[in-house]
Amino acid sequence: MKELLIILMSSVLVDNYVLSKTLGICPFLGVSKKIDQAVGMGIAVIFVMIMATAATWPVQVYLLDPNGLGYLQTIVFILVIAALVQFIEIVLKKFIPGLHKALGVYLPLITTNCAVLGVTIDNFGNHSVGGEIITGLNFGQSLVYAAGSGLGFLLAMVLFSGVRSRIDGPTTPKVFRGLPVTLIAASVVSLAFLGFGGIIDNLFK
Amino acid sequence: MDKNSKLSVVTKGFLKENPVFVLVLGTCPTIAVTTGLVGAVSMGLAATAVLICSNLVISLLRNIIPDKVRIPCFIVIIAGFVTLVQMLMHAYLPDLYELLGIYLALITVNCIILGRAEMFASKNRPLDSVLDGLGMGLGFTIALICMALIREVFGKGQIWGVDIPFLKDHTIGFLTKSPGGFLVFGLLIALSTVIAAKQGKPAPKLGCAQCPQAGICRSAGVTDDDCAKTEGGND
Structure with a gap:
């Protein structure tokens, strides 16, 4: 526990x-202007990260691994994630239209989000847990790791959308307005x- | 196309249409792997190799791939070449393979490569696509080198892993961490804004127009204005 x-x-x-591994910067900078969009995107990312881990770990x-095909990891994972996202979208549309209305628009965007592919690959990487290094998490740990990574993404998006609402004012030097000051705020x-x-x-x- | 325009297909990626500083694509690796020159150069060249190969294959298949499923097709082609590069590096350059780690696999979802497939290779002949891939890939490498030079010299007091006498004792440690990456990138984008303003061009904004998923964004109600938050930047 x-x-x-x-x-x-x-x-x-x-x-x-x-903020630490600098993955998933595009949605972080692109969709963080309004807080409701930031929350929607964040929740969709949590959802897809957990589902993607549940699908790719097995x-x-x-x-x-048993067939010596470990080198196919990248290509298989991206295919599994793409298919899974499509599948989730269809299922949500059919059975939970309310949730689909709230999240559906963000789902296709997440297919090529590097944070999602990153989490599924990182599940088999090195993790420092209580002073010792574990290589490759087990299934339960992977799910927790995916949930935590998604929550971290949501947290960063929400915090940053708060910061952003205050930075693009008239006091910002002209050259820095727009993208540069956004990046420095992210820093x-x-x-x-x-x-x-x-x-x-x-x-x- | 004559020789000059062929050359310009290659060189436009270096500065005029630099994928990182002007088109603002591929932000994640730009911040993540530029703590040192070695990582920056190897990442840049690995991405260039993938970009050239994927541009060639996508251009050859451009009349065969159905429009509706083109993005999944592009991703599979790109992922195939990324796997090849991974295997080659694992076998012959194991140190670099360890250094780049997960970011090597993530070339698959690098929006420069997907963006060039969508914007150029799927519409142009194979030779031009290869040249475009070469130019854009080298432009990406140049951008990574700029970032890495600043971060390695001032953050570690080193250049290509070799100590610089005076700077070694006066380093700004946070430049080698991720906040330093965001900061240096922000400053370089500001520099690019100044240069663009001098030439009367629009300021660089997040590469949504180049992004293959811009259509999805728009249908999601994320307007160009939300995406490209540079309004008032250059008026």
Whole structure:
């Protein structure tokens, strides 16, 4: 249980996908202007990350690895994610139209979001849990890791949409207006997350 | 097409239409792998190799791929070449393979490559597409080198892993972390804005117009204005 909590906390705060690993920058900069869009996108990302992990983990462990096909990881994962997103969209449209109305528009955007592919590949990478390095998470840990990464994405989007509403004013120098000041604001938010660095190790000692 | 225009297909990617600083595509690797020159150059060249090959194949298949499923087709072709590059690097350059880690696999979803497939290779002849891939890939590499030079020299006091005498003792450590990446990228985009303003061109904005998914964004109610937040930047 403690292990899962460590994975969750560190993927939300310390190894935040947007602010620390700098993946998924396009939606982070593009869809964070209005808070309702930011929340919609964030929730859709959480949803797809968890579903994608649930789909790709068994594929890797029960299909690719036993047959020595590990090198096909990238191509198989992106196909599985693309098909899964299509499938989720169709299912939501048919059975839960309300949710489809809220999230459906963001779903196709997520197919080629590098954070989603990143999480599914990272599940088999190295993770530091309570002082020791684990290579390859098990299924439960992977799901928690995906949920944490998605939550971290949502958190970053919401925080940043708050910051953005205040930066593009008339006091900003003309050259910096628009994209440059947005990136520099992202730098400051990212700097704040750098402060979480050692928190996990001390919290769960 | 005569020789000059062929050359301009290649060179336009270097500065005039630099994929990173002018078109603002491929932001993620630009910030992630530019803590050192070694990583930047190897990432840039790996992406260039994938871009040239995928542009060639997509251009050859441009009349065969049905319009409706073109994006999944492009992604599969790109992912195939990324896998090839991964296997080659794993075998012959294991150190670089370790250094680039997950970002090598993520070339698959790099929007420069998908963007060029959609904007250029699916509409042009194979030779031009290869040249465009070469130019855009080298432009991406140049941009990564700019970022990495600033971050490595001032962040680590090194250049290509070799210590610089005076700077080694006076480093700005945060430049090598992700906030430093955002900051340097923001400053370079500001520089690019100044240059664009001098030439009377619009300021660089997030590459939504180049993005293959712009259509989806628009149907999602995310207007160009939301996406490209540079209004008032250059008026």
